[in-house]
Amino acid sequence: MTHVTGTLVLAGTPIGEIADAPPRLAAELQTADIVAAEDTRRLRGLTRALGVHTSGRVVSYFEGNESARTPELVEALAGGARVLLVTDAGMPSVSDPGYRLVAAAVERDIKVTAVPGPSAVLTALALSGLPVDRFCFEGFLPRKAGERLGRLREVADERRTLVYFEAPHRLDDTLAAMAEVFGAERRAAVCRELTKTYEEVKRGPLGELAAWAAEGVRGEITVVVEGAPPADPAELDAEELVRRVRVREEAGERRKEAIAAVAAEAGLPKREVFDAVVAAKNTAAPGPEKGKGLS
Numbered sequence: 001m002t003h004v005t006g007t008l009v010l011a012g013t014p015i016g017e018i019a020d021a022p023p024r025l026a027a028e029l030q031t032a033d034i035v036a037a038e039d040t041r042r043l044r045g046l047t048r049a050l051g052v053h054t055s056g057r058v059v060s061y062f063e064g065n066e067s068a069r070t071p072e073l074v075e076a077l078a079g080g081a082r083v084l085l086v087t088d089a090g091m092p093s094v095s096d097p098g099y100r101l102v103a104a105a106v107e108r109d110i111k112v113t114a115v116p117g118p119s120a121v122l123t124a125l126a127l128s129g130l131p132v133d134r135f136c137f138e139g140f141l142p143r144k145a146g147e148r149l150g151r152l153r154e155v156a157d158e159r160r161t162l163v164y165f166e167a168p169h170r171l172d173d174t175l176a177a178m179a180e181v182f183g184a185e186r187r188a189a190v191c192r193e194l195t196k197t198y199e200e201v202k203r204g205p206l207g208e209l210a211a212w213a214a215e216g217v218r219g220e221i222t223v224v225v226e227g228a229p230p231a232d233p234a235e236l237d238a239e240e241l242v243r244r245v246r247v248r249e250e251a252g253e254r255r256k257e258a259i260a261a262v263a264a265e266a267g268l269p270k271r272e273v274f275d276a277v278v279a280a281k282n283t284a285a286p287g288p289e290k291g292k293g294l295s
């Protein structure tokens with residue numbers, strides 16, 4: 001006999017305009033056995049705005065108690081409960097609580113579904129005026145300046161459009177760091193208070209945006225940055241090829257994979273990049289190369 005479990009429902013909530021709430025959200029709020037909310041006070045405001053009442057148990061589920069509460073919710077799901085997960089705004093698990101619960105539910109073979117809703121990431125991309133055919137979401141950058149620069153350097157050669165979240169009081173420092181690493185002329189868009197009364201999209205080169213943000217910016221911020229331009233093989237000397245491989249290795253890639261990726265970006269044979277890496281290693285520490293080569 002097959003054991004029937006409950007269902008975990010991830011529900012997108014408005015990022016500003018309450019009328020953007022998906023119709024299914026109201027129904028799920030009214031019928032869920034358990035509603036897990038990032039902020040129960042915000043949840044009460046949402047239900048009042050939608051004119052609905054929750055019939056199930058309401059529990060908090062936020063960064064501070066996510067690890068401790070996940071097993072409790074998984075057991076409820078395993079017992080047949082329908083658990084609705086909502087965050088303050090946007091889609092759960094996208095820089096918000098939810099990943100741990102989804103992973104734990106999947107591990108127990110529990111059904112996970114979603115109520116699609118507003119997304120600051122996709123909304124900012126659509127409004128940015130930058131290429132959206134390929135993009136990557138980088139979330140929040142580290143608060144410490146050195147770590148922030150290191151993270152940006154990891155994607156300095158990324159060809160896809162980049163999307164970040166940022167706190168308003170750190171925006172000027174972040175844009176200045178981006179201008180330093182990506183170049184002051186790299187195009188970007190700062191999307192502020194999306195779908196709200198004072199929505200604003202400021203577009204321009206990173207250098208200009210950094211100067212603008214230095215005067216002070218308020219509200220919820222999403223930053224969209226143009227990807228790196230195609231590499232010109234004529235401008236990529238051996239030192240630059242080695243640097244790019246090193247950046248990828250420091251980000252966790254195996255050397256062979258890093259070399260292949262850099263070669264693809266530069267439009268060069270893998271052997272040429274490999275030879276540059278070997279030569280750099282031999283220069284730093286003279287001695288026979290013991291690598292097995294490329295296959």
